[in-house]
Amino acid sequence: MKDLTPAQNSLDPIEIASRDEITALQTERLRWSLNHAYKNVPFYRQSFDAAGVHPDDLSSLEDLSKFPFTVKTDLRENYPFGMFAVPRDQIARIHASSGTTGQPTVVGYTQTDLDHWGSVVARSLRAAGLTPGDLLHNAYGYGLFTGGLGIHLGADALGLATVPISGGMTPRQVRLIEDFQPKGITVTPSYALSILDEYHKQGLDPRASSLQVGIFGAEPWTNAMRAEIEQAFDMHAVDIYGLSEVMGPGVSMECVESKDGLHIWEDHFYPEIINPETGAPVEDGEQGELVFTSLTKEAFPIIRYRTRDLTRLLPGTARAMRRMEKVTGRSDDMIILRGVNVFPTQIEEALMAVPGLAPHFQIELTRPDRMDQMRILCETADTSVDAAGCAKALSASVKQTIGISVKVDVGSTGSVARSEGKAVRIVDNRPKG
Ligand code: DLL
Numbered sequence: 001m002k003d004l005t006p007a008q009n010s011l012d013p014i015e016i017a018s019r020d021e022i023t024a025l026q027t028e029r030l031r032w033s034l035n036h037a038y039k040n041v042p043f044y045r046q047s048f049d050a051a052g053v054h055p056d057d058l059s060s061l062e063d064l065s066k067f068p069f070t071v072k073t074d075l076r077e078n079y080p081f082g083m084f085a086v087p088r089d090q091i092a093r094i095h096a097s098s099g100t101t102g103q104p105t106v107v108g109y110t111q112t113d114l115d116h117w118g119s120v121v122a123r124s125l126r127a128a129g130l131t132p133g134d135l136l137h138n139a140y141g142y143g144l145f146t147g148g149l150g151i152h153l154g155a156d157a158l159g160l161a162t163v164p165i166s167g168g169m170t171p172r173q174v175r176l177i178e179d180f181q182p183k184g185i186t187v188t189p190s191y192a193l194s195i196l197d198e199y200h201k202q203g204l205d206p207r208a209s210s211l212q213v214g215i216f217g218a219e220p221w222t223n224a225m226r227a228e229i230e231q232a233f234d235m236h237a238v239d240i241y242g243l244s245e246v247m248g249p250g251v252s253m254e255c256v257e258s259k260d261g262l263h264i265w266e267d268h269f270y271p272e273i274i275n276p277e278t279g280a281p282v283e284d285g286e287q288g289e290l291v292f293t294s295l296t297k298e299a300f301p302i303i304r305y306r307t308r309d310l311t312r313l314l315p316g317t318a319r320a321m322r323r324m325e326k327v328t329g330r331s332d333d334m335i336i337l338r339g340v341n342v343f344p345t346q347i348e349e350a351l352m353a354v355p356g357l358a359p360h361f362q363i364e365l366t367r368p369d370r371m372d373q374m375r376i377l378c379e380t381a382d383t384s385v386d387a388a389g390c391a392k393a394l395s396a397s398v399k400q401t402i403g404i405s406v407k408v409d410v411g412s413t414g415s416v417a418r419s420e421g422k423a424v425r426i427v428d429n430r431p432k433g
Contacts, residue, residue: 001236002212004129005257012123014267015319022320023061026270029295031058034067037301040085043078044303064272064293065281069304072105075245080106086299096144097244104144107244108299114153116296117247120265121154124253127263127319128215128238130184132159137177137211139187139195140218141421142166146248147218151186154250160184167191167420170198181210186240189221189229190423193359196232197418207234213256215240217249219422220329220345224352226259228359239326245305246292252324261314261323268296271324272304273313276331284313289331290324308332333426335365337372337404344425350397351378356385357394360416367430375407379415387411 014022034055037044048054051068058064075083084091092111096104109117130136136155140147148166155162163180165173167187173195177185187195192214199206211233217240229237241262242251251269252262264271272281273288282288290307294300308331314323329343336342344363351361361378376394380387387410395408417424 001230001234003257004213004236006126006129006131010126010131011319012119015123015321017320019320022266025267026295027058027061029267030061030064030270030293031055033293033295033297033301034058034303036085036298037303041083041301043074043083044301047074061270064270064304067304069279069291069306070302071306072245072308075105076103079103081108083302084108084299085301086110091299093149094144095146095149095244095248098145105245107146110298113247113297113299116268117150117250118153118157120247120268121150121250122157123154123265124240124250125151125154125158125160125184125215127253127255128184128213128240129236129256130158130160130213134160134184135163135180135182136160137163137165137173137180137182137185137187139165139167139173139185139191140249141168145421146242146244147186147188147421150242150248150250151215170194170420171202174198174202174204177209177211178204183210184213184215185211186215188218188419188421188423189216189225189237190219190360190419191421192216192229194418194420196229197414206232209233209235211235213238217241220327220333220343222345222348222352223326224349225359228352241324241327243307243309245300245302246294246307247297251292255318258318260317261325263316263319263321263323264313266321268294270295271313271322273311274306276308276310284315284322287312287328290327335363335374335426337374340402340404342374342402342404346402347376347398350401351376351394353397354390354393356381356390357410358413358416360418361425362416362427363425364427365430372430373407374404375409377409377411377416379411379413382413 047068053066091108093109096106142148213236226237239254242249252264254262270293272291276289290309294302310328311324358379358381364375391408391410
């Protein structure tokens with residue numbers, strides 16, 4: 001793999017600023033953001049008043065913990081535009097979450113917000129080793145989802161040439177990578193695996209492709225998966241994180257030269273980690289739920305938003321701004337099986353360690369005889385593999401490393417449902433209620 005480390009002089013000054021400079025900028029911006037939300041969004045006025053706090057109560061960053069949290073249902077209850085802090089005619093873009101679990105969450109951006117979004121995504125793409133003039137194959141979905149259009153904004157801002165292919169039509173994805181010779185690909189890790197399958201189906205060698213870096217996010221994925229993808233494509237694989245409520249992709253990004261977690265672009269997004277049970281902030285380095293406050297957003301300021309993503313904060317390395325560790329999972333995706341907490345990423349890690357298994361999997365939950373049961377559906381990498389042996393090896397490894405008994409069904413190649421965007425890892429067939 002080629003060394004893609006960006007030139008130090010191509011970085012934004014804030015990427016190499018001192019901690020004091022970052023703190024000073026954050027404090028000033030946080031004060032602005034709290035005031036902006038309080039003055040212009042009735043929801044925040046009510047929630048601050050109810051908690052007995054006022055934006056003027058903030059004199060240092062630590063004071064933020066006095067302010068109330070915002071959760072997904074708050075956004076749903078203000079559907080569609082109730083959380084906007086600017087008049088409708090100043091909104092330049094709308095995005096929304098898919099709403100598979102309820103009412104969609106609608107977010108808005110002013111032109112200035114879009115410019116900021118473009119700049120943090122540009123910074124992220126540069127951290128992945130892309131430079132002006134490079135060709136980018138953007139296979140995140142275009143539409144209400146922030147993935148496709150968010151990456152596109154940043155690619156424009158950095159001066160890349162974008163192939164806006166979006167997700168789906170996998171044979172065409174392979175054909176265009178082969179014909180256009182992009183240097184980078186932006187895609188969910190699970191859809192990258194579908195593209196990889198298609199390479200093999202067409203009898204093409206993915207290691208011979210032009211791709212030098214893949215920028216993967218929008219769903220949890222493990223370092224074991226990184227190793228698999230890097231090996232399969234002979235390219236770097238780096239992690240990009242974000243969520244629509246906070247902006248979209250580009251809230252944090254892993255650097256290609258260090259691959260040691262994701263630097264949060266702290267000049268725009270202020271992170272905290274809290275204990276998910278008590279809501280109390282925890283020290284850097286401790287695991288908990290990630291909470292974000294926007295520092296510059298005009299249309300949709302967001303104060304102490306509980307992401308439900310579990311991670312921890314670490315000091316800066318390749319950049320001055322702090323890192324978040326690769327997300328273990330969402331608290332909503334945590335399965336409690338007979339008292340043991342399990343995340344799909346743990347199953348992914350166990351599965352990737354069994355030779356002969358393909359990296360595709362789904363977890364089915366059922367409740368026979370009022371006892372929760374987990375079944376892992378996965379598949380062999382090719383026809384020569386001993387499926388029964390692999391099933392035994394995976395269930396033994398899950399028992400040993402996670403401490404739970406699971407059923408494993410190893411089907412033939414192609415038997416597990418494929419993703420064209422975010423993978424559906426858990427199929428919950430337990431009785432409702
Ligand atoms: O998934 C934004 C995005 C698009 C990020 C493209 C990266 C690349 P939402 O649809 O609002 O936005 O979903 C946000 O996805 O709270 C996490 O649970 C999960 N997620 C996003 N990136 C990562 C990642 C986009 N790198 C939700 N690792 C978040 C783990 C991620 N989970």
